[in-house]
Ligand SMILES: Nc1ncnc2c1ncn2[C@@H]1O[C@H](COP(=O)(O)OP(=O)(O)O)[C@@H](O)[C@H]1O
């Protein structure tokens with residue numbers, strides 16, 4: 001799945017409209033984006049510009065009002081909910097700003113969650129979890145509950161959860177937005193390593209120019225449109 | 233099942249809340265069990281009343297007497313198989329009114345033939361026929377006072393004083409069991425001839441008759457014929473099917489029953505609603521977590537199942553424990569045998585209880601889970617911001 005250098009994500013002529021009561025909000029209009037395999041793309045833009053909305057469309061969490069979203073050759077905007085869920089489990093790893101770990105589960109159990117949807121045996125699952133925790137450098141904290149972990153450690157757990165199924169695509173929504181500079185830098189370094197050493201394609205939404213500097217390319221979203229240049 | 237760990241962790245999430253919810257579900261179903269037993273106690277007599285039996289009493293009131301000579305006259309009426317006289321003795325044990333139990337004088341053989349649900353071993357029956365002072369007592373009564381065969385029981389009666397003054401003496405010659413769970417075994421029967429010869433006055437008077445009819449379908453017609461037979465005599469009668477008689481008797485305490493049942497039902501449903509709401513709230517709080525799981529690729533159906541198993545486990549643990557304890561309590565017999573001689577939890581009520589347990593688990597889980605399912609993932613994930 002991750003071989004070849006073709007286009008992995010192709011967003012074409014996408015519109016996304018929300019309704020707030022009678023008021024129509026065109027968050028994204030006529031939007032085009034291509035992300036080649038192996039890219040580490042930073043998506044920037046002012047708050048409310050639709051970055052999360054775009055990320056959700058690419059990750060199959062939301063559907064465009066019109067237009068097409070194609071990932072690895074598949075039109076995910078046309079899939080049934082059921083197929084889309086299975087597709088997400090196989091192809092996408094999400095990393096959230098607020099980590100979104102389940103508080104009732106230890107770090108390793110959180111990381112194991114996506115594997116529960118696979119056919120792996122218990123011992124195979126444990127091996128995968130150990131590998132993922134090793135990659136993010138959290139092996140010694142695996143038995144801790146999220147509330148006893150620092151923000152940086154929680155986000156590393158979140159990353160381990162996102163990579164444990166070896167997905168095609170990593171989608172990060174402001175992954176350092178809730179972290180101090182030092183922890184944030186560690187997380188960015190980790191993402192960079194995942195991109196460089198493990199060949200992961202990453203799309204990362206961020207506010208932070210410091211973060212986007214780590215990416216291989218940066219695009220800006222403003223007033224529903226994308227551009228390669230920072231607006232004004 | 234690989235998801236059990238996840239379900240278990242969720243149940244342990246808020247230990248205090250989980251325990252309190254479990255406790256209230258437990259109390260609710262304990263209450264439900266006792267409620268059913270009490271309801272059964274009030275209605276057992278009616279449903280178990282023999283369909284082929286009539287009760288014949290004085291037209292004016294049950295406490296007015298009838299002559300013993302009516303028995304043979306009734307038996308001559310077509311459709312009447314037998315007519316057995318009963319005398320309410322109102323025996324008092326150790327001059328202590330709270331020791332109350334039903335005591336009635338009857339002719340032994342006809343009585344046993346009429347009330348076949350009172351099961352007495354053959355040798356004890358013979359002993360009763362051979363002992364003028366003999367009495368048979370029900371199993372519940374025997375256990376209540378730890379009486380055995382051979383015991384001599386002195387009783388006084390405010391209605392029928394002894395010619396010699398002082399207490400009447402009875403020899404326990406038999407202990408009868410009920411043919412089915414609902415049979416009243418809290419009373420004592422002794423011989424009519426012993427009463428009649430010993431009482432200071434009232435010779436030849438009986439309280440009422442139990443009559444067996446040959447064809448239950450004709451019971452109403454036979455009852456009419458009996459009343460017609462004794463119309464315009466000094467002792468006019470009122471004959472009615474036993475069920476109607478018991479019902480009329482129950483109606484006197486019926487209001488207590490209605491109030492009791494109403495209060496207990498209200499409490500039961502209130503607890504159930506509160507517990508159900510707490511369980512539903514616990515799911516609603518997790519909308520965002522359900523959104524995360526959806527993002528990870530958990531299908532709606534799987535999430536729904538996980539939530540339902542969780543609320544089902546809560547309902548089942550609390551509910552089954554409650555029903556179980558109610559069953560244990562009722563299996564030990566009536567706490568107030570004098571008031572509610574028949575006291576047990578019918579299987580039918582247990583099944584209804586199980587149905588309610590299931591319904592609670594389902595309703596408390598399915599509504600909030602469906603609500604969470606309908607919410608798009610993107611919105612569920614937005615909820616904390
Ligand atoms: N489900 C929704 N319903 C209505 N409005 C929405 C919804 N999701 C997003 N929006 C609106 O769309 C705009 C873009 O939101 P978002 O994609 O979260 O922006 P960003 O992530 O760039 O801050 C905002 O104005 C937001 O209020």
Ligand SMILES: [Mg+2]
Nearest residue numbers: 051052053173
């Ligand atoms: Mg956003």
